[in-house]
Amino acid sequence: MKTIKNLLILLLITTYVSCDEDFLDPIPTSSLSSNNYYTTPEQVETGVINIYDAIQGVNSTSTNDNHSIQYEFYLTEMRSDNTRTKSTEGEAAQFENYTVEANNGIVADYYASFYNVIFRSNVVLENLDAAGESAAKFEAEARFTRAYAYFNLVRLYGDVPLVETIITPENKETAYTRVDASNIYDLIVSDLQIAVAGLEDGSKFRASKAAAETLLAKVYLTLGRYGEAQTLLESVMNPSRGFALEANFKDVFFNEGNNEIIFGVGYLGDSVDSQNFSAEWLNAVGRTSGVNYVTNDAKAALDLLGGNRTMYSYRVDIAQATQHQVVKYIPDGDMTLGITSTSSDPTKAGNDWIVLRFADVLLMHVEAIMAGAQNTTSTNALASFQEVRNRAGLTATVSSITKQELMDERRVELAFENHRLFDLVRMGEAVNVLGAFSTANGYNFSTTDLLLPIPQREINLSNGLLNQNPGY
Secondary structure (H helix, E strand, O other): OOOOOHHHHHHHHHOOOOOHHHHHHHOOOOOOOOOOOOOOHHHHHHHHHHHHHHHOOOOOOOOOOOOOOHHHHHHHHOOOOEEEEOOOOHHHHHHHHHOOOOOOOOHHHHHHHHHHHHHHHHHHOOOHHHHHHHHHHHHHHHHHHHHHHHHHHHHHHHHEEEEOOOOHHHHHHHOEEOOHHHHHHHHHHHHHHHHHHOOOOOOOOOOOHHHHHHHHHHHHHHHHOOHHHHHHHHHHHHHHHOOOOOHHHHHHHHHOOOOEEEEEEEOOOOOOEEOOOHHOOOOOOOOOOOOOOEEEHHHHHHHHHHHHHHHOOEEEEEEEEEEEEEOOOOOEEEEEEEEOOOOHHHHHHHOOOOEHHHHHHHHHHHHHHHHHHOOOOOOOHHHHHHHHHOOOOOOOOOOOOHHHHHHHHHHHHHOOOOHHHHHHHHHOOHHHHHHHHHHOOOOOOOOOOOOOOOOOOHHHHHOOOOOOOOOO
């Protein structure tokens, strides 16, 4: 299911954005609401599809829309040593300079977007009685998407409100009460365990068993539960599951829905289901802004270790030869690289966004073995590591793997896919790497920059219930 359509009927259903007074005490505009809409399995499925629509986000320049995953690169890649802005101006530059402010609109947008995903997931979970024989599947999908949203939120913002039901005036304080991250992780693990049990493989753009196993494995790695992570990853790696590396690295990104994709967000060019984030990574006056540009540090890593991945990871900016643009997801094509455009207008691109893919599974498998068994020469770990490198044309036999080598390999394989910051934090190297990177570039990194601020808008709405993260 490549494209998640906006369902007009669901536009009539109240959706949670930031729990302001209009949400808590809405004025009815229709007799149709989430309280009386869900009466058949088909109607519950529209609620499930609506969750994916929230993850997809809205392609617009309006600050009133939830852009969701389309804004994620700001909060992840641009806070790592991988990317930066072209002009170092405006809110975007706050991420690369480590000067993010609590009133940053991008920070607030992402926070609201992923609580919107959680809200829509909770709506489905509270209406499963109408789902009939599909109840278990729809529950598993809703729990997967809720866990996915919370995993992103807790890693980016730290302790956050734990909302497991639909917010009403009676329980509105729940939306503003931060809970310990361990409690958030408890829910994430529980949701994903139920998702694994209730899902099957088949879809790449809706939750699947493999997607739930892969995401849960990443959660387990984050929590230091390495043996459990390894078991899940080896389940996904079983050849019977049908996942494999694409022979050509380019095809991972430009042969959409391929065998390497485990979970992605679908887009359709020249439509309301398009995206504009990949156009924002370009540099063309009046069309795009030139953000998420490749740092010299990332370029050097790719030049040294990228192999045949390098040419499909970055390119020289034709209009500004001293700058380098991301090639992955490029919307308007590049005939010298054999890449065709996905739309007639780059700001309405059809490039799908990849959340989980098989190369990530293989490298997490290496990490689980190395960190869990403290084994840098494990035959299984070496085989997974070698498989990724072989595809990159780096076929020299590897006999042992250091932590640095694994970090480097993840960096060049998954460059510009929003993994780098999370990898550095999970592997305990964020302070060292980002501190050195900041010093070399005259930035302002400190340990408190590992978390984003709680949006000031939410703090204001909470009437004193929400407190701010240190450093903001």
